[in-house]
Amino acid sequence: MSDTATVSTLRNVGEHVELDVGEDIAASPRYNADIAPTKASQRTWTRWNVASLWVGMAICVPTYTLGGVLTAYFGLSVSEALWTILVANVVVLIPLTLNAFPGTRYGIPCPVVLRASFGIIGSNVPSLIRAIVACGWFGVQTLFGGIAIHLMLSALFDSWAALGGTGEVIGFFIFWVLNIAVVIRGSESIKRLETLAAPLLLIAAIGLVVWALPKVSMTEILAVPANRPEGSSFAGYFMAGLTAMVGFWATLSLNIPDFSRYAESQRSQIIGQIIGLPLTMFLFSGLGVVLTAASMSLVGETVSDPVSLIGHIDNPVWVILSMLMIILATISTNTAANIVSPTNSFQNIAPRYINENRGVLITGFIGILLMSWELLKKLSWIESDISVESMYSNWLLGYSSLLGPIAGIMIVDYFLIKNQEYDLLALYQDDAGYPAWNIAGMVALLIPVGLTILSFKFEALSWFYTYGWFTGSILGGIIYFLVARGETGSTK
Numbered sequence: 154m155s156d157t158a159t160v161s162t163l164r165n166v167g168e169h170v171e172l173d174v175g176e177d178i179a180a181s182p183r184y185n186a187d188i189a190p191t192k193a194s195q196r197t198w199t200r201w202n203v204a205s206l207w208v209g210m211a212i213c214v215p216t217y218t219l220g221g222v223l224t225a226y227f228g229l230s231v232s233e234a235l236w237t238i239l240v241a242n243v244v245v246l247i248p249l250t251l252n253a254f255p256g257t258r259y260g261i262p263c264p265v266v267l268r269a270s271f272g273i274i275g276s277n278v279p280s281l282i283r284a285i286v287a288c289g290w291f292g293v294q295t296l297f298g299g300i301a302i303h304l305m306l307s308a309l310f311d312s313w314a315a316l317g318g319t320g321e322v323i324g325f326f327i328f329w330v331l332n333i334a335v336v337i338r339g340s341e342s343i344k345r346l347e348t349l350a351a352p353l354l355l356i357a358a359i360g361l362v363v364w365a366l367p368k369v370s371m372t373e374i375l376a377v378p379a380n381r382p383e384g385s386s387f388a389g390y391f392m393a394g395l396t397a398m399v400g401f402w403a404t405l406s407l408n409i410p411d412f413s414r415y416a417e418s419q420r421s422q423i424i425g426q427i428i429g430l431p432l433t434m435f436l437f438s439g440l441g442v443v444l445t446a447a448s449m450s451l452v453g454e455t456v457s458d459p460v461s462l463i464g465h466i467d468n469p470v471w472v473i474l475s476m477l478m479i480i481l482a483t484i485s486t487n488t489a490a491n492i493v494s495p496t497n498s499f500q501n502i503a504p505r506y507i508n509e510n511r512g513v514l515i516t517g518f519i520g521i522l523l524m525s526w527e528l529l530k531k532l533s534w535i536e537s538d539i540s541v542e543s544m545y546s547n548w549l550l551g552y553s554s555l556l557g558p559i560a561g562i563m564i565v566d567y568f569l570i571k572n573q574e575y576d577l578l579a580l581y582q583d584d585a586g587y588p589a590w591n592i593a594g595m596v597a598l599l600i601p602v603g604l605t606i607l608s609f610k611f612e613a614l615s616w617f618y619t620y621g622w623f624t625g626s627i628l629g630g631i632i633y634f635l636v637a638r639g640e641t642g643s644t645k
Contacts, residue, residue, distance in 0.1 A: 287404060
């Protein structure tokens, strides 16, 4: 065999760096073909593909309920909730676009990017933090998708409607299989799904508006007062709500390289995200705020999710069509936002033994496990007062405190410490330039997390948790910069 087949080489293709894999990298325990850098020929996602990805991910049941979460749990009025959502999604564009850069340039997924700042082995710590959160969201979204399947089949068959909660559980597993099947088919399958889903989902959202607007008063809805103590400061409630809304996509601000590795250019990923994220989130969550507030006059009770609201429509044809849209919306969100990231994270643990298909299945089974309590409730096997909505509304704030430092560390490492230059070959090898554990990354993560834990015990630190994503990302980035520069200086 020739030398060129045994030694890996790098070459520049436009703004991309491409790796030609030789035996040295192929034999490494830190490499498999699924987390390998994408070839330049695979980086075909235009700005419209990236925008479609965000439309497909943003139009989903949890997005619809965000406004209700802000008014019910964070003490904001309807108009304040809408402004908070818009500002939050403009803010979250910053880490999203910055952390997408190394993925686009080097074609590498998030766990491999994290190897540069946390170490070859240490990268598993932030990767798994992100993965478990995604598995939880996968379970939540699959639950919503299963309910949509149940309502659709109930509109077709009276015998299915009689199944009640059992039908919802069966729907959960049908929906689970559909999601797993899409992701196992690869990135092009996700790309095609998002491109198909985006216009259809926008049409469905417009349809809900057309149905509801003649029956509601926007003036009255926007005039609904805030649900907070009279005379209390708006700023504190706004910042808590803003942190939670930023936390909604704090997950993707970490693993955006999983998708930007397919972007045809940095310009495509930046413009695509600007087009696709803020406006879609604002409009669909705004629709949720309006319809939740108006649901009493529409159907005679307060309904906070679109699946249940559509289920009240007294027209089987419209229910079936609407549920098909909900199913498509939830699959497009679930596959991209909640399966791709943990799949890559699980592969990162042991690439030689866990390939993409096995990573997908691990993600799916953990998602079932995390939602097992709700499935057992629906089967009437257990009783619980915990609602899915309250669970993920608490997650929004809680996990953003953990993910914020990781986002800050990634940005500082790539742009300030590494100066946008990675040793791509060393990222796939042990003892080849990057340490097994990067002390700077671990310290910069553990200190903000430690302060978050202390904030539960000491009232004086409660602000650190309340503003978790901001305090965590800023502090994590600063600590990483100081420690990493200190290490660099000591080695000179």
